[in-house]
Amino acid sequence: MKSFEYVRAKNPKHALELLARGKGRTALLAGGTDLIPGWRREKCCFDRLVDLKPIEGLRGIKAQKTGVTLGPLTTLAELAESRLLARKLAVLVTTALGMASPQVRNRGTVGGNLCNAAPSADLAPPLIALGAKARVLTRKGSRTLPLEDFFTGPGETVVSGGKGLLTAVIVPFPLRGAKVCYRPLTLRQAMDLSMVSAAAAVRKEKGKVKTARLVLGAVAPVPLRCEKAEARLAGSPGLAEDVEAAAALAAAESRPISDVRSSKAYRKDMAREMMVRALREVLS
Numbered sequence: 498m499k500s501f502e503y504v505r506a507k508n509p510k511h512a513l514e515l516l517a518r519g520k521g522r523t524a525l526l527a528g529g530t531d532l533i534p535g536w537r538r539e540k541c542c543f544d545r546l547v548d549l550k551p552i553e554g555l556r557g558i559k560a561q562k563t564g565v566t567l568g569p570l571t572t573l574a575e576l577a578e579s580r581l582l583a584r585k586l587a588v589l590v591t592t593a594l595g596m597a598s599p600q601v602r603n604r605g606t607v608g609g610n611l612c613n614a615a616p617s618a619d620l621a622p623p624l625i626a627l628g629a630k631a632r633v634l635t636r637k638g639s640r641t642l643p644l645e646d647f648f649t650g651p652g653e654t655v656v657s658g659g660k661g662l663l664t665a666v667i668v669p670f671p672l673r674g675a676k677v678c679y680r681p682l683t684l685r686q687a688m689d690l691s692m693v694s695a696a697a698a699v700r701k702e703k704g705k706v707k708t709a710r711l712v713l714g715a716v717a718p719v720p721l722r723c724e725k726a727e728a729r730l731a732g733s734p735g736l737a738e739d740v741e742a743a744a745a746l747a748a749a750e751s752r753p754i755s756d757v758r759s760s761k762a763y764r765k766d767m768a769r770e771m772m773v774r775a776l777r778e779v780l781s
Contacts, residue, residue: 502545506552509634509662515547516659517636523659525549527570527609530601555608555664558582564669569608577602585670588623588677588696595619595681598688608663611644614652615690617715621648622696623679625720626710629668635661645712648719674707675700676779680771681714684758691715692759695747695771699730699779706730711743711776716751716768723747726772735780744772 506512516523521544524532535541549555549570556570558579565581576582576593583590596619597605610620611631624644631647633640633656644666647654656663671677677698681691694714700707709730711723726747733739753764 499539499542501543503548504545505548505550508552509555509664512547512549512552512662513634513636515545516662519545521545523547525612525662527612528572528604528606529609530597530605531609531613549608561667564667567607567666567668569606569611569663569666571607573597573602573605573607573610574599576607586627586668586677588627588679589620589668592619592623592679595687607666611647611666612654612656612663614648614650614654614657614719616651616718616720617691617694618720619679619681619691619694619714621720622694622712622714623677624666624668625712625722626677626679626696626698627668627671628698628710629666631663632665632667633661634664639664641667645720645722650718671698672700672708674702678775678778680775680778682767682771690758693753693764693767693771695768695775697772697775697779699735699776701735701780704734706733706735706739706780709743711747711772713747713751713768713772716753716764718752721751723750723772725750730776735776740773740776740780744769744776747772 504515523545524543526546526548556568559566573593576589610618629644630641631644679696681694683689696712698710709727711726713721726743729746730743748769751768753761755761
């Protein structure tokens with residue numbers, strides 16, 4: 498295995514300086530649950546490894562008046578064990594509990610899961626459905642953008658290639674009357690990647706759908722916000738025919754591929770089915 502330089506970042510700005518310093522590729526280390534196995538198999542190579550773990554400001558779940566701020570170094574285990582999230586954002590607790598194994602959850606981080614930008618990443622769909630935003634730091638300064646705009650392609654984000662650093666994920670509390678769920682489709686209950694996943698956040702008012710945010714995972718280069726399906730559902734009573742029509746529109750927007758886990762045709766069919774299941778759950 499190729500040798501590399503190891504550096505511990507003191508703070509976010511120091512991490513940016515290290516990203517810009519010298520020649521060769523620089524990798525960021527959060528939990529390392531994807532990076533280190535890839536390095537061992539020589540699937541990813543780097544000349545410098547910047548360890549973010551010493552930066553305490555990037556860790557933790559902080560309550561705000563209208564939501565929570567998740568530090569990118571917050572582990573999946575901390576999400577799963579958070580009493581605050583269990584009360585206010587239970588979908589994140591159940592999502593985290595369904596990811597990987599206890600050992601991996603103790604190391605894997607929120608930022609690592611998002612910045613790895615796998616189309617099948619489990620945290621992205623429910624966070625997007627909740628209306629989460631990403632705060633990023635670049636050499637030009639800090640900015641906040643909708644989380645769906647954070648992803649630019651498979652394995653690519655707006656901060657990839659040393660362009661910047663994810664410093665926070667801002668998650669608003671659901672409004673009164675809103676229900677949120679996340680449904681992944683896997684062959685096993687744990688230690689498996691989603692073949693297809695669906696997240697739905699729906700709020701009804703006076704018997705009709707007031708707002709809807711619908712997201713599919715693993716069926717497009719990036720987590721897919723299904724805006725046509727959302728528009729079909731808005732203003733409807735959320736009956737069976739509304740659910741079927743919205744799910745069909747969501748599946749039509751998907752652009753799945755065939756790989757070792759599933760065929761394109763199966764993903765297309767299951768995108769509709771998983772969205773039906775998610776909508777039935779939030780509309781029941």
